[in-house]
Amino acid sequence: MNVRIESQLGADGGGYAWSATAVSREESLEPDARGGENPRQVYDPFVDAPLLFWEFSQVKPAKEAVLDFANHRGLLVGTHYSGRVGGNTLAAWCAEIEVMRFAIEVQSALARGDDEALGKTVIWDDGTDRPRYVTPAALENLKRSWTGQQRAHEITLFSHGALTAPAERLVQDIIEWKTQSPKAQFFFGAADEPEIIVRVDELRQVVWFQFALAVRGRGLRFCAHCGRPFVMNVRSDQTLCSKNCTVLDTYHRKKKAQRMRADGVSVREIAKAVGAKTRSLKENMAQVKKWID
Ligand SMILES: [Zn+2]
Structure with a gap:
């Protein structure tokens, strides 16, 4: 219809x-x-x-x-x-x-x-x-x-x-x-x-x-x-309104990932907590690994 x-x-x-x-x-x-x-x-x-x-x-x-x-x-x-x-x-x-x-x-x-x-x-x-x-x-x-x-x-x-x-x-x-x-x-x-x-x-x-x-x-x-x-622009997975918000969002997620790592949380759990909603868990875990290195 x-x-x-x-x-x-x-x-x-x-x-x-x-x-x-x-x-x-x-x-x-x-x-x-x-x-x-x-x-x-x-x-x-x-x-x-x-x-x-x-x-x-x-x-x-x-x-x-x-x-x-x-x-x-x-x-x-x-x-x-x-x-x-x-x-x-x-x-x-x-x-x-x-x-x-x-x-x-x-x-x-x-x-x-x-x-x-x-x-x-x-x-x-x-x-x-x-x-x-x-x-x-x-x-x-x-x-x-x-x-x-x-x-x-x-x-x-x-x-x-x-x-x-x-x-x-x-x-x-x-x-x-x-x-x-x-x-x-x-x-x-x-x-x-x-x-x-x-x-x-x-x-x-x-x-x-x-x-x-x-x-x-x-x-x-x-x-x-x-x-x-x-x-939204043509990308249906866009979750952030501007370049500015994208930069700030990445910065805050990275900081949070590092804090969680310092507290001994596993990569998987960190990825679940700070990962982008539009990405798969595997992709988010790869990103978290880069951040905490
Ligand atoms: Zn925004």
């Missing part, structure tokens, strides 16, 4: 403004009536801004910063062609930014193998067989649905004290929760064209689809050294 994601986001050429509606006293971002008839700026976020989710996570949760972002990238709720929809309240923006920032932090810690950071989110109390998660308040709804809904048929057993597997599961749950309702359409194009087109035209969904692609390593990935997301 051939599936393609299509997306179009846009910012109103006249800009937006915070305004209260008749229905709700709470202010929401709406097209600025004083903005005039400037053409709308339309873009495909998956092509033109694949790291939009990262940009979004960096927005300061305050009126001015949110307005500035919306003027460039479009509204959080609603599509650029749907007109006035409401719901773009500061509270909605802040909650979404907070959850995205949190999810990125967890994924970044996973990519870096940073157990200390993961240990602040995944908590194991004595005598329990499942961990407790420390998450932002905006994730409370998701937490409630965990026990009741889609995962109920699955029995997941984490070994007591494990951090990676529960953290990965947390990230997956957030993504599945946040990407629930795009529009899908069957498309009768040429035989070799995609048959199913998934349309994601709402910014609040687009950023989660992008994040999901980065978690899965589909064109995007989180750097194993600095933890930031980056657009």
Whole structure:
């Protein structure tokens, strides 16, 4: 089956403004009536801004910063062609930014193998067989649905004290929760064209689809050294974002290998601990031998 994601986001050429509606006293971002008839700026976020989710996570949760972002990238709720929809309240923006920032932090810690950071989110109390998660308040709804809904048929057993597997599961749950309702359409194009087109035209969904692609390593990935997301080059085994990170990463792994050797750890165990994830154990052992000579 051939599936393609299509997306179009846009910012109103006249800009937006915070305004209260008749229905709700709470202010929401709406097209600025004083903005005039400037053409709308339309873009495909998956092509033109694949790291939009990262940009979004960096927005300061305050009126001015949110307005500035919306003027460039479009509204959080609603599509650029749907007109006035409401719901773009500061509270909605802040909650979404907070959850995205949190999810990125967890994924970044996973990519870096940073157990200390993961240990602040995944908590194991004595005598329990499942961990407790420390998450932002905006994730409370998701937490409630965990026990009741889609995962109920699955029995997941984490070994007591494990951090990676529960953290990965947390990230997956957030993504599945946040990407629930795009529009899908069957498309009768040429035989070799995609048959199913998934349309994601709402910014609040687009950023989660992008994040999901980065978690899965589909064109995007989180750097194993600095933890930031980056657009991968043609090599699918690229795990580091830049030359700088490659140099630093090698340096730190080499130092760690030498420290472990000084403590009498075997080459095999060192290779398992510091080896590149994309290499075989044999290749990593050969590398470790060079480092400790
Ligand atoms: Zn990096």
